[in-house]
Amino acid sequence: MSTPTDAFGFSSSSSSNNNLSLLNIHSKVQLDGTNYNDWMNNIKMPILFEENEYVLKRPLDETDEEKVNPEEMIAYNKHYNNASKVACIMMATMTPELQRHYKDYWLYEMNKDLMEKYHKRALQEKYEVVKSLIASKMKEGEFVSNHVQRMPRYMYRLVKLNMNFDQEL
Incomplete structure (x- = not known):
């Protein structure tokens, strides 16, 4: 008995396995x-792999079937189903506390709220760390080693905030 294949010749079961393994990336x-x-x-x-990124940017407008x-x-x-899938992925990768907070949000509103709360905070933190790094001066009588040890902490924090550095830096 043969299994149905998709447009690329993959069986539907292998296609769903590929989706599941790709979706496991999010759990990291x-x-x-x-x-x-x-x-x-x-x-x-x-989300990009499944071509569903539009659901994060566009709200689902109510429609009258008649x-x-x-x-x-x-x-x-299609938009409703894709938004539901993406919302499930997002909720599954949040702490239980955040899951409770966002359980009644629809995807677009959840994404918008998360961006307002956490993305802006990350940008502000990047700014503060860069400002501290640039303003960092060795204090009178301070050992050079203490000053030098402080620099990697700033750099490590910026890397954690997804700050990109040129290779020459």
Whole structure:
């Protein structure tokens, strides 16, 4: 007995296995409020692979089934289903506390709220760390080793905040 194949010749069971293994990527980082950028980068990989990134940027508009044509209804159902899948991925990769907070949010609103709360905080923290790094001066009578040991801490924190550095730096 043969299994159905998709447009690329993969069996539907192997295609779903590929999706599951790709979706397992997201479990490496769990959002706890301090790691928004790492978490979002991990979440976006399977979302981009499935071509569902639009659901993060576009709200799902309510529609009246009796007043829309069939193509609009198909588009609405597709958006609804894709948004539900992405919301499940996002919720599954949050701490239980954040899951409780966002359980009644729809995807677009959840993403918008997360960006406002955590992305802006990360940008502010990057600014503060860079400001501290640049303003860091060796104090009178301080050992050079103490001053030099402080620099990697700043750099490590910037790396954790996804700050990109040129190779020459």
